Amino acid sequence: xxxxxxxxxxxxxxTLTDMEPLRxxxxxxxxxxxxxxxxxASVLRDGFALTVAGGFAEFGRxxxxxxxxxxxxxxxxxxxxxxxxxLRVHPDVPDGMRRLREAGIRLFTMTNGSAATTEGILRxxxxxxxxxxxxxxxxxxxxxxxRAAYAYAVGWAGVLPAEAALVAxxxxxxxxxxxxxxxxxxxxxRGVPYPETMSAPHVSAPDLRALAALWA
Amino acid sequence: xxxxxxxxxxxxxxTLTDMEPLRxxxxxxxxxxxxxxxxxASVLRDGFALTVAGGFAEFGRxxxxxxxxxxxxxxxxxxxxxxxxxLRVHPDVPDGMRRLREAGIRLFTMTNGSAATTEGILRxxxxxxxxxxxxxxxxxxxxxxxRAAYAYAVGWAGVLPAEAALVAxxxxxxxxxxxxxxxxxxxxxRGVPYPETMSAPHVSAPDLRALAALWA
Numbered sequence: 128x129x130x131x132x133x134x135x136x137x138x139x140x141x142t143l144t145d146m147e148p149l150r151x152x153x154x155x156x157x158x159x160x161x162x163x164x165x166x167x168a169s170v171l172r173d174g175f176a177l178t179v180a181g182g183f184a185e186f187g188r189x190x191x192x193x194x195x196x197x198x199x200x201x202x203x204x205x206x207x208x209x210x211x212x213x214l215r216v217h218p219d220v221p222d223g224m225r226r227l228r229e230a231g232i233r234l235f236t237m238t239n240g241s242a243a244t245t246e247g248i249l250r251x252x253x254x255x256x257x258x259x260x261x262x263x264x265x266x267x268x269x270x271x272x273x274r275a276a277y278a279y280a281v282g283w284a285g286v287l288p289a290e291a292a293l294v295a296x297x298x299x300x301x302x303x304x305x306x307x308x309x310x311x312x313x314x315x316x317r318g319v320p321y322p323e324t325m326s327a328p329h330v331s332a333p334d335l336r337a338l339a340a341l342w343a
Numbered sequence: 344x345x346x347x348x349x350x351x352x353x354x355x356x357x358t359l360t361d362m363e364p365l366r367x368x369x370x371x372x373x374x375x376x377x378x379x380x381x382x383x384a385s386v387l388r389d390g391f392a393l394t395v396a397g398g399f400a401e402f403g404r405x406x407x408x409x410x411x412x413x414x415x416x417x418x419x420x421x422x423x424x425x426x427x428x429x430l431r432v433h434p435d436v437p438d439g440m441r442r443l444r445e446a447g448i449r450l451f452t453m454t455n456g457s458a459a460t461t462e463g464i465l466r467x468x469x470x471x472x473x474x475x476x477x478x479x480x481x482x483x484x485x486x487x488x489x490r491a492a493y494a495y496a497v498g499w500a501g502v503l504p505a506e507a508a509l510v511a512x513x514x515x516x517x518x519x520x521x522x523x524x525x526x527x528x529x530x531x532x533r534g535v536p537y538p539e540t541m542s543a544p545h546v547s548a549p550d551l552r553a554l555a556a557l558w559a
Contacts, residue, residue, distance in 0.1 A: 165381035172384050175391035176515035177540065180488040180522045184540035192538035272396040299392035306396045322408035324393065324400035 131342045132310055134284045135227055137258075138271075138295035139238035139245050140167075142314060144214040152210040156203035169193045171299075174239055174270045183268040186240040187211075212244050216252050217316070223335020228257045230343035237262045237280040237293075239270045259284070272303020281309065292330070294338065302326045312338055347558045348526055350500045351443055353474075354487075354511035355454035355461050356383075358530060360430040368426040372419035385409045387515075390455055390486045399484040402456040403427075428460050432468050433532065439551020444473045446559035453478045453496040453509075455486045475500070488519020497525065508546070510554065518542045528554055 137143055146167065150160030173189045187208060194204045228234055234257050236245050242263035249255040260283055264270050267279035281291050288308030295301050301311035302325035313321060313328035314335060321328065332338035353359055362383065366376030389405045403424060410420045444450055450473055452461050458479035465471040476499055480486045483495035497507050504524030511517050517527035518541035529537060529544035530551060537544065548554035 159377065161375065161377045162380075164378075165384055168381055168384035168388050172388040172391060173515055173538065173540070175388060175395055176488050176519060179391055179395050179486070180490070180515075180519040182518070182522065182541070188540050189538070192536075192540050195536045196538065198535060270395070272392050274396070299389055299396075302398070303392065303396040306398065319414060320408075320411045322389065322405070322412065324389070324404050324408050325398070 130310070132232060132290060132292035134233045134235065134281070134286050134291040135312075135342075136235045136237045136277075136280050136284075136291055136293050136304075136309070137224075138293065138297065138300050139236050139248075140240050142294060142296045143216050143220050143236070143245075144248060145217050146214060148214060149207065149210045152207045156199060156206055158197060158199070162197070166190075166193055166197075171239070171270075175272075178270045178273050183264075183270075185265060186238075211240070212247055214248060216248065216254070217334070219316075219334035219336045221252065221254060223339045224254055224257050226336070226339035226343045230339070232342065233284060234258045235260050235262060235280060235284055237264075237271070237276065239264050272299055272306070274303075274307040277304050277307040277309055294335070298322050298325045298328075301328045305329065314338060346526070348448060348506060348508035350449045350451065350497070350502050350507040351528075351558075352451045352453050352493075352496050352500075352507055352509050352520075352525070353440075354509065354513065354516050355452050355464075356456050358510060358512045358516075359432050359436050359452070359461075360464060361433050362430060364430060365423065365426045368423045372415060372422055374413060374415070378413070382406075382409055382413075387455070387486075391488075394486045394489050399480075399486075401481060402454075402479075427456070428463055430464060432464065432470070433550070435532075435550035435552045437468065437470060439555045440470055440473050442552070442555035442559045446555070448558065449500060450474045451476050451478060451496060451500055453480075453487070453492065455480050488515050488522070490519075490523040493520050493523040493525055510551070514538050514541045514544075517544045521545065530554060 150163050153160050170190050191204050242261040245261040267275045269275040281288050292310035292312050293304030294312045296314045301313045305311040305326050310329045313331040366379050369376050386406050407420050458477040461477040483491045485491040497504050508526035508528050509520030510528045512530045517529045521527040521542050526545045529547040
């Protein structure tokens, strides 16, 4: 098993938060709830594309662009995106975060989304005191999985990449963190295969409680 | 209007080919046809992610990984991906390509997919003689919109970036080409808004016939 990290950096969207309630927002504005996965994949696609090409835009602006591409008017776009701030964390998250913190591991969040949104969610859930900082890609102006995004978070924590672990449900995030020299921990709540085209996770667990049990 | 290019580089998936027939392949294996857009966006997301992070994998392998993530068995994965080789071009493509070629513009294709698949499709459609080369990202081992991918295609044609135009339905491809110094031409068959987060296209047209009329 990979060495216990000094610092754990959590991805936020889907890793800490459950995005499924956004389906209802899609339906509210006349889209199908089934369009949520395509929207989220498209937002990441476009954020990564800008990063690949040397540009940058914030999650909310790209999220709006993709919705406008579905011919949604501005008010409907705002309604869908307004759902992001109201998301809850997955049931395993509070216990998992508390156990890691009690074990003396320093906790951070680093999201392609918004640090302010993350902070609001963690505060409402009573989890904000567990993390030292809520970070986002507006600092490095490069989306994960760019090396610069992980380097920014690790630099903020003041540790070497090898002393930190990135925790995510998304294989592209685990793969990118590992290529940047961090440990990668894949949280796989649904029990699906890990992509063969990406570097295998150093650690994997079905949820944050199980992950904490490995490290605490 | 932007200067007439000496060389036109066509994107392939959705720009030349109509991917809608893949919906039936999704349904054949028990998925919903509505999952096609999410699949395609996810394949691009993961291909871009690997490029951002310094890795590389071919479209077919990532396409298979995303389908396996939907719990499809190997045989079903092969059935879906087998549909790519049988795609047809959009109705406006033959005329548009011929008019550009008759106007003395040199034509190339450059795809995040497979050059061999592109070649098979263009041959079947009687269009292969119009292009000098069918290129793909296995050459530069970097997916569009990485600068290296456009530089590879431009280098193959032996022209300066500013002498070439990239033609695509995908704004991220137009944006990336423009950032790499090429002209960008956005083909917008559906009449949707162009993303505000990406550099505005130098040229846009509702289909390849209309684009050819601008340049021929």
